[in-house]
Amino acid sequence: MSAATLSRRGFISASLLAGGGLLFDLNMPVARAADGTPVILTAFIRILPDNRVIIGAKNAEIGQGAKTMLPMLIAEELDVDWKQVTIEQTHADAKIFGGQSAGGSRTTPREWLPTRQAGAAARAMLVAAAAQGWGVAPETLKVAGGTVTDPKSGKSATYASLAVAAAKLPAPDPATLKLKDPADFRIIGQSIGGVDTPAIVTGKPLFGIDFTLPDMLYAVLETCPAHGGIYKSANLDEVKALPGITHVLTIKGDGTPESGFDGVAILSKSWWTANQARETLKVDWDVSSVSGFSTEAYAAQAAERRKGKADGDIVRTGDVDAAFAGAAKTVSADYSYPFLAHGTLEPQNCTALFKDGAVEIWAPTQNPESGRALVAKALNLPPEKIRINFTRIGGGFGRRLMNDYMVQAASIAAQVPGTPVKLLWNRQQDIQRDFYRPAGWHGFRAALDKDGALTGFHDHFVTFGKDGKPVRSAEMPASELPAGLIDNVLLEQSFLTTNMPTGWLRAPGSNALAFVYQAFLDEVADAAGKDLPTLMLEILGEPRELPRGPNAPPFVTSRARGVIEKAVAMGGWADRKTLSKGTGKGFAFYYSHMGYFAEVLEVAIIEGMPKVKTVWVAGDVGSQIINPINALHQAQGSVIEGLGQALAGQIITQVDGAVEQANYDTHPFLRINDAPEIIVEFVKTDYPPTGLGEPALPPVIPALVNAIHAATGKRIRSLPVTAEMLA
Amino acid sequence: MAVSFTVNGEKRQVDGDPAKPLLWVLREDLDMVGTKFGCGAGLCGACTVHLGGDAVRSCQTPLGDVNGMAITTIEGVQASDPGKRIAAAWIKLDVPQCGYCQAGQIMSATALLATTPKPSDEEIDAAMMGNLCRCSTYVRIRAAIKDAAGIVEAKA
Numbered sequence: 001m002s003a004a005t006l007s008r009r010g011f012i013s014a015s016l017l018a019g020g021g022l023l024f025d026l027n028m029p030v031a032r033a034a035d036g037t038p039v040i041l042t043a044f045i046r047i048l049p050d051n052r053v054i055i056g057a058k059n060a061e062i063g064q065g066a067k068t069m070l071p072m073l074i075a076e077e078l079d080v081d082w083k084q085v086t087i088e089q090t091h092a093d094a095k096i097f098g099g100q101s102a103g104g105s106r107t108t109p110r111e112w113l114p115t116r117q118a119g120a121a122a123r124a125m126l127v128a129a130a131a132q133g134w135g136v137a138p139e140t141l142k143v144a145g146g147t148v149t150d151p152k153s154g155k156s157a158t159y160a161s162l163a164v165a166a167a168k169l170p171a172p173d174p175a176t177l178k179l180k181d182p183a184d185f186r187i188i189g190q191s192i193g194g195v196d197t198p199a200i201v202t203g204k205p206l207f208g209i210d211f212t213l214p215d216m217l218y219a220v221l222e223t224c225p226a227h228g229g230i231y232k233s234a235n236l237d238e239v240k241a242l243p244g245i246t247h248v249l250t251i252k253g254d255g256t257p258e259s260g261f262d263g264v265a266i267l268s269k270s271w272w273t274a275n276q277a278r279e280t281l282k283v284d285w286d287v288s289s290v291s292g293f294s295t296e297a298y299a300a301q302a303a304e305r306r307k308g309k310a311d312g313d314i315v316r317t318g319d320v321d322a323a324f325a326g327a328a329k330t331v332s333a334d335y336s337y338p339f340l341a342h343g344t345l346e347p348q349n350c351t352a353l354f355k356d357g358a359v360e361i362w363a364p365t366q367n368p369e370s371g372r373a374l375v376a377k378a379l380n381l382p383p384e385k386i387r388i389n390f391t392r393i394g395g396g397f398g399r400r401l402m403n404d405y406m407v408q409a410a411s412i413a414a415q416v417p418g419t420p421v422k423l424l425w426n427r428q429q430d431i432q433r434d435f436y437r438p439a440g441w442h443g444f445r446a447a448l449d450k451d452g453a454l455t456g457f458h459d460h461f462v463t464f465g466k467d468g469k470p471v472r473s474a475e476m477p478a479s480e481l482p483a484g485l486i487d488n489v490l491l492e493q494s495f496l497t498t499n500m501p502t503g504w505l506r507a508p509g510s511n512a513l514a515f516v517y518q519a520f521l522d523e524v525a526d527a528a529g530k531d532l533p534t535l536m537l538e539i540l541g542e543p544r545e546l547p548r549g550p551n552a553p554p555f556v557t558s559r560a561r562g563v564i565e566k567a568v569a570m571g572g573w574a575d576r577k578t579l580s581k582g583t584g585k586g587f588a589f590y591y592s593h594m595g596y597f598a599e600v601l602e603v604a605i606i607e608g609m610p611k612v613k614t615v616w617v618a619g620d621v622g623s624q625i626i627n628p629i630n631a632l633h634q635a636q637g638s639v640i641e642g643l644g645q646a647l648a649g650q651i652i653t654q655v656d657g658a659v660e661q662a663n664y665d666t667h668p669f670l671r672i673n674d675a676p677e678i679i680v681e682f683v684k685t686d687y688p689p690t691g692l693g694e695p696a697l698p699p700v701i702p703a704l705v706n707a708i709h710a711a712t713g714k715r716i717r718s719l720p721v722t723a724e725m726l727a
Numbered sequence: 728m729a730v731s732f733t734v735n736g737e738k739r740q741v742d743g744d745p746a747k748p749l750l751w752v753l754r755e756d757l758d759m760v761g762t763k764f765g766c767g768a769g770l771c772g773a774c775t776v777h778l779g780g781d782a783v784r785s786c787q788t789p790l791g792d793v794n795g796m797a798i799t800t801i802e803g804v805q806a807s808d809p810g811k812r813i814a815a816a817w818i819k820l821d822v823p824q825c826g827y828c829q830a831g832q833i834m835s836a837t838a839l840l841a842t843t844p845k846p847s848d849e850e851i852d853a854a855m856m857g858n859l860c861r862c863s864t865y866v867r868i869r870a871a872i873k874d875a876a877g878i879v880e881a882k883a
Binding site: 061062063064065191193194196197198200201202203204205206207209210212269270271272273343344345346347392393394395396397424426427629630633636637639640641644663664665669670671672673675677678 | 744747748751755758759760761762763764765766767768770771773800801802805814817818821822823824825826827828829830833851852855856858859860861862863864865866867868869
C-alpha cells in the first residue's frame with residue numbers, strides 16, 4: 001500500500017444526521033481504474049431512521065443509464081435491497097466527486113472498482129458496529145436488506161439502528177475491503193429500469209428546459225449565421241421597444257466557438273415572445289474572415305490534396321513502397337463522409353443566476369468542469385464562485401461535452417444581476433450552432449501477395465487542421481487497424497482549414513473511420529477471393545496484445561476473434577449466399593471505447609433504397625454486464641443511430657461559411673418504420689467491465705454498406721446513401 | 728384575448744396572444760412543462776397533446792384555435808384507460824433512454840390505442856412516424872404499444 005493511500009484513510013467519514021440516520025461521506029483513493037487513471041472516489045450514502053437508503057448519483061444522465069447503474073454498484077456492496085434505495089442527483093464539483101463527465105463510454109471502466117469499494121466501506125463500518133455491540137467477530141455476521149444478523153445468537157439489527165455506533169468507528173482502508181464474488185451479486189447483473197422512468201411517463205419537470213426560478217426571464221440569442229462572424233451593429237432599440245421585451249443585450253465572445261461567438265440576446269418573461277422578436281432584429285455582422293468556407297470548396301481542395309504529397313505521417317511501419325512494388329494485386333478506392341450535427345431533442349439551454357459576485361448554473365451538461373473553467377474565464381470569476389447543478393439531459397451524443405450555451409447564459413445573467421435567466425436556443429440555432437462531426441476524405445491502397453494475404457496498406461487521410469494538427473475530433477489514431485496487425489502500413493494526413501466548430505459525436509472518430517476502413521477492407525477481401533471475417537481473422541493472426549498507450553488497455557486479438565466468430569454464427573453468415581436477389585448480408589468488426597463489436601446485417605433493396613431487416617450484434621465489454629436491460633438499450637440505440645447516419649439523409653453543408661440545414665426535415669434521423677430487428681449477445685471475457693454508450697455504433701455502418709454491396713454489387717464509398725448510388 | 732378550454736378535465740382561461748402556440752401556453756402560462764419543445768415546426772412530435780381526443784402538435788396549434796376545446800397532456804393522460812395501459816407498458820419495458828421525446832410518444836401511442844385497440848405493425852408505424860426519438864428507443868416503443876394492447880407476439 002502506498003503512503004498516499006494511507007494518508008487518505010481519514011477521508012471516509014460517517015456522521016449522524018439531524019433527526020437520526022447516518023451520512024457516509026466516502027472520499028476514497030483507489031489504485032487505478034481500468035483505463036489507468038488514478039481515481040479518488042467520493043460518494044454519499046445516507047441511511048435514514050426507517051432504514052431506507054439514499055444514494056447520490058454523481059454523473060450526468062443523458063440516457064446512458066449512469067444515474068441507475070452507479071447506485072446499483074454501491075447498493076450491491078452495501079448489501080441493501082434495491083427497493084430500499086432512493087437515488088438523488090448530486091451537483092457538479094470535481095473537487096468533491098471526482099470525474100463526473102459523461103463521455104467516451106468511460107463511466108463504467110472508471111467507476112467499476114471504486115464505486116463498489118464505496119459501498120463495501122460503508123457496509124464494513126456498519127457490520128463492525130454490530131460486531132462490537134454483540135462482542136463477536138465481524139466476519140461471522142451476515143447482511144441482507146440492510147439488516148445485520150448473527151446466525152449464532154439469532155440477534156439482528158438494522159443499519160439505521162447501528163448508525164450511532166458506526167459513526168464513531170474509524171474508516172476502513174479501501175485496500176483491505178473484500179468485494180463480493182460475482183457469483184453472489186444480487187443487484188449487479190439484474191435488469192433494473194431507469195430511476196427516472198416513472199417521472200418521465202408522468203411528465204414531471206426533470207430536464208434543463210423544465211427548470212424554473214421565480215421571476216426568471218427567458219433569453220434567446222442571435223449569433224452570426226457564418227461561424228465566427230463579428231458583431232458590428234444592430235437595431236437594438238427597435239427590438240427593445242417591442243411589447244413584452246425586457247432587455248436587449250450584446251454579449252462579446254472571445255472568438256472561439258467553445259466560449260460562444262458574439263451575440264445579441266433578447267429577454268422576456270416569455271420565451272415565445274423573445275423568439276418572435278428575432279424576426280425584428282437586424283444585425284450587421286462582419287463575416288469577412290469566414291465567408292469563403294463552403295462544402296463545395298472543401299471537396300475540391302480534398303481532391304487536389306489527395307493527388308499530392310501529404311502534410312505528414314500518422315504512422316509508418318515496414319516498407320510500404322516495397323510491399324506495393326512486390327504485390328501480386330493492388331486495390332485502391334477513395335472514401336468520404338460529411339459533417340454531421342448532433343440534433344439532441346432537447347435544444348441547448350442553460351439557466352443562470354448572477355448575484356453578489358457569484359453565479360449559480362442549472363445546466364444539462366455532459367462535462368461540467370470544462371464549463372466552469374470557461375465561465376470563470378468569460379466572467380473573470382474565481383472557479384469557486386460558480387456553482388453548477390445538473391439537470392437531466394434530453395440527449396447528449398457528445399454535443400453537451402461542449403459548454404458554449406453555459407458561457408452564454410452566464411454572460412447574459414451577469415448583465416442582469418439578481419434576475420435568473422434561462423437561455424434556450426431554437427431548433428434552427430441548435431442545428432446551425434453545433435460542434436459538428438467533421439467531414440473527411442480517405443485515399444486507400446492495399447497490396448495483396450499471390451496467396452491473397454494483405455501485405456501493405458496505405459491511407460492518405462484529408463482532414464481538417466489548424467497549426468499543423470487535426471482540429472477536435474478530426475484525428476485518426478496511429479493504431480487504426482490494420483496498423484499494428486500487418487507489417488507495412490502508411491497512414492498519413494493532410495489538412496484543410498475550416499471555420500466550422502468541430503466536436504465529438506457519439507463514438508467520435510470511430511463513427512467515420514469504421515465506415516471507411518471496414519468498407520475498404522471488404523473490397524480488399526473481395527479482391528483476395530475471401531470474405532471480410534476471414535480476412536480479419538487472418539490479419540488478427542496469433543493471439544497477441546497490441547499496446548494502446550499508458551491510459552488505455554491493450555487491444556487483445558483473442559477478444560476480437562471471439563466477437564467475430566460469435567457474430568458470424570449468430571447472423572447465419574455461412575448461408576448468406578442462399579439469400580434471394582436484391583437481398584444481402586454484410587459484416588464488420590470494430591474496436592472502440594474499449595469495446596469489441598462485430599455485426600452482421602441483412603438488407604433488402606426495396607423501391608430503390610436499402611431496408612435493413614435484421615442486425616446481429618456480438619459485443620465483448622468484459623466480464624460483467626452490470627444492467628442487462630440498459631446494455632441492450634444502448635446497443636439497440638447505437639445501431640439505429642449508426643444506420644441513421646448512413647440512411648436517413650444526414651448531411652451538413654455549408655455556403656459562405658454558414659450551415660444550410662435548419663431542422664429535422666433537412667437533417668433527419670431515422671423513425672420507427674426504419675427500426676430493424678436487432679439481436680444482441682455479449683461474449684463474456686475475463687476483463688474488467690467497460691462502457692456501452694458507443695462501441696456498438698461504429699461497425700453497423702460498414703456492415704450496412706457491405707450488405708448493400710452483397711445485395712447489389714454496388715460499393716457505397718460516401719455517405720449518406722442515396723437512391724442514385726444504387727440506381 | 729381570453730381563451731377558455733379544459734386541460735386534463737380542469738377549466739382554464741388564458742388571456743394572451745391568440746397566435747401563441749399551445750405548447751408555450753402550457754409551459755409558460757400554465758406551468759405544465761411535461762409537454763416538450765423539440766423543433767417548433769411540427770417535425771419531431773415532442774410537443775404532442777390530445778385536442779378533442781386527437782393527437783396534435785401543440786407547437787403548431789395557436790391558442791386562438793383551442794377555445795372551448797378539451798386538451799389532454801402527459802400530466803393527465805393516465806386518466807384514460809388506454810393512457811394508463813400505455814404508461815404501465817412504458818415502465819414495464821423501460822422504454823425511455825434520455826426520456827425527452829417520451830411524453831410525445833406516449834400521447835401518440837395513447838391516441839392510437841383509443842381508436843385502434845389492436846394495431847398492426849403498419850398502423851403503429853403510421854401513428855408513430857411523426858415522433859422522433861433521438862436515442863432510437865423505437866424497438867421498445869413498438870413492443871410497449873403491443874404490450875399495452877394485449878397483443879401477444881408469436882415466438883420466432
